[in-house]
Amino acid sequence: MKTEINLSAEPRDMKVSITALRKKGLMPAIYYGRKKTATPVVVPAVEFSKILARTGESTVVTLTTAEGPLDSLIYDIDRDPVTDTPRHADFYVFEKGQKMKVKIPLEFIGIAPVVKDLGAVLVKVLHELHVEAAPKDLPHTLAVDLAKLVNFESQILASDIALPDGVTLVEHPTEVVASVYEPKEEAVPAEPVDLSTIEVEKKGKEAKEGEEGADAVSPKAEEDKNAGKSEKK
Numbered sequence: 001m002k003t004e005i006n007l008s009a010e011p012r013d014m015k016v017s018i019t020a021l022r023k024k025g026l027m028p029a030i031y032y033g034r035k036k037t038a039t040p041v042v043v044p045a046v047e048f049s050k051i052l053a054r055t056g057e058s059t060v061v062t063l064t065t066a067e068g069p070l071d072s073l074i075y076d077i078d079r080d081p082v083t084d085t086p087r088h089a090d091f092y093v094f095e096k097g098q099k100m101k102v103k104i105p106l107e108f109i110g111i112a113p114v115v116k117d118l119g120a121v122l123v124k125v126l127h128e129l130h131v132e133a134a135p136k137d138l139p140h141t142l143a144v145d146l147a148k149l150v151n152f153e154s155q156i157l158a159s160d161i162a163l164p165d166g167v168t169l170v171e172h173p174t175e176v177v178a179s180v181y182e183p184k185e186e187a188v189p190a191e192p193v194d195l196s197t198i199e200v201e202k203k204g205k206e207a208k209e210g211e212e213g214a215d216a217v218s219p220k221a222e223e224d225k226n227a228g229k230s231e232k233k
Helices: 018-023 045-055 113-118 195-215 219-232
Strands: 005-008 026-033 036-044 060-065 068-079 086-093 100-109 121-124 128-133 142-145 155-157 176-181
Touching (some): 005 036, 005 045, 026 068, 036 045, 060 086
């Protein structure tokens, strides 16, 4: 059974600056719904951060307002870009019996045998799953059991995720949530060729051939030499 979460939401005086509100420990917010007019309020900043850290955005938060208790969901959060601290929140007030379509964070549990035993690389494709449920039935997270990945062909699809009672899948059933792939071995690079060595060897060979050619006497030259000797005689 889920514990009821309450948060005080007082009307916001638009004449008071945001800086002044934060000095008082308050955070500006707004609530609205299908049949509820948008109403600016302020909530305790520290208390809001604690609720968010403990339950996430898919939990019913009962706002204590001037018009009475209002069941709502944290619909949107504006955060400081440097500190990541919440600085504004939207609350969606829902009606009794109304179902909501929201994205629930995925929690990957266990160890994939194909990763442990065969060295596969795990790929987490989705980190949230789109579902529909009455606000009271919405889970904080959905578990993804990686033990189902037993070989390189294994995949975990959206339809494989176990959903609590009252929760239905909105995500396409065949959407891949997690998969693996086999890492390819890198080819060993060939030894680099030293071009300067080849050039030196080539020049050395040419020089050697030139020397041998200089010492050799052609047959024609030998004949001319002998003919000259005969004339002198």
